[in-house]
Amino acid sequence: MTPAARLHGILPAIGPALGLALGLALACWASTGALAAPSQPWERHNAAGLAALEARRFAEAGQRFSVALREAERQGPETAAVAATLDNQARLMTARGDFAGAEARLRRALAIRQKLHGADDPELATSLGRLGALAVRRRRLDPAERLLEPALASLERTLEAGDPRLAAARNALGTLYFLQGRLAEAEPLIARALATRERVLAPNHPDIAESLSNLGLLRLRQNKTLKSQALLLKAYDLRRKALKKDHPDLAASLNNLGALDIILGRFAEAAPRLQAALRIRQRAYGPGHWEVGQTLYNLGVLHHFQGDLVRAERFYRRALVVQQRALGPEHPDLADTLDNYADILSVTGRRAEAARLKQRAARIRSQAG
Helix, strand or coil, rough: CHHHHCCCCCCCCCCCCCCCCCCCCCCCCCCCCCCCCCHHHHHHHHHHHHHHHHCCCHHHHHHHHHHHHHCCCCCCCCCHHHHHHHHHHHHHHHHHHCCCHHHHHHHHHHHHHHHHCCCCCCHHHHHHHHHHHHHHHHCCCHHHHHHHHHHHHHHHHHCCCCCCHHHHHHHHHHHHHHHHHHHHHHHHHHHHHHHHHHHHCCCCCCCHHHHHHHHHHHHCCCCCCHHHHHHHHHHHHHHHHHHHCCCCCHHHHHHHHHHHHHHHHCHHHHHHHHHHHHHHHHHHCCCCHHHHHHHHHHHHHHHHHCHHHHHHHHHHHHHHHHHHHHHHHCCCHHHHHHHHHHHHHHCCCHHHHHHHHHHHHHHHHHCCC
């Protein structure tokens, strides 16, 4: 195996489940429009939809949010109730990998809030932040920066220090800086988000596990492997205690730990973790979801490192099919898959095809900036 094959995807170059599909998590900000004890029909349907979304009953969540939107629109087409419901629909679409649909709803919600609120209102800044976090997921880093930096600045002026929305904004901007390679700027943001969440949220809250995972991946990028492992294990332990055994967030931790095992050469430990992550994700999302593609890619890397080129090629090809369909043919996450697949083609004598894939990977990276 060439040094390039070992490096592609090992340290995060791209993503929320980045590189070796190591998952930098990006929580969707929960909408603040619905009340804790819902009294109106749109609130009740939103609450039921959020419960279904948390349980990964996507069809039920979609039906509930559609009814909630119709009920909210009875009050008028541009109200806080409509904006809050659009946010929830965007959360569902993001979970299902429909990023274009999510963006359309977030933009409509933003347009409503721009009419309802002043320039420094937290609702408007949070709406900008949601769009920015989605842009990070889509690896549109320059637009994400233009959204997230002013959103955080506004929230820091208007919110109390312990507000979870402020932690979410710092987490998202820290993730963006991480992906841009600006580790010195990313670290304090991700660390402050974790500190806030540990201070104000319940001990097993999923946002704490998200921040632990992100800080663990940052430590890995800093070559602080033992600290990374401790944080990733803590995130996994929190999720294991708080979530059902088939919850996709648990799969994210298994995926991260399996990726770390590969980096450390612990292939026997990596395989069952990645296989379990793949099973959970396929059951939760179906075979064509982008997170399934991430774990397929990691399994390809595992077999590549072990020298089993036949299995590695099989997983890379499956990952590429899923990634292209779920993310689009020019998404940055494809570049590592194309490069590693090309390495296998090259060493097995298919050099012309390998060259084409290498050129495509280079083009994708150049377009991504």
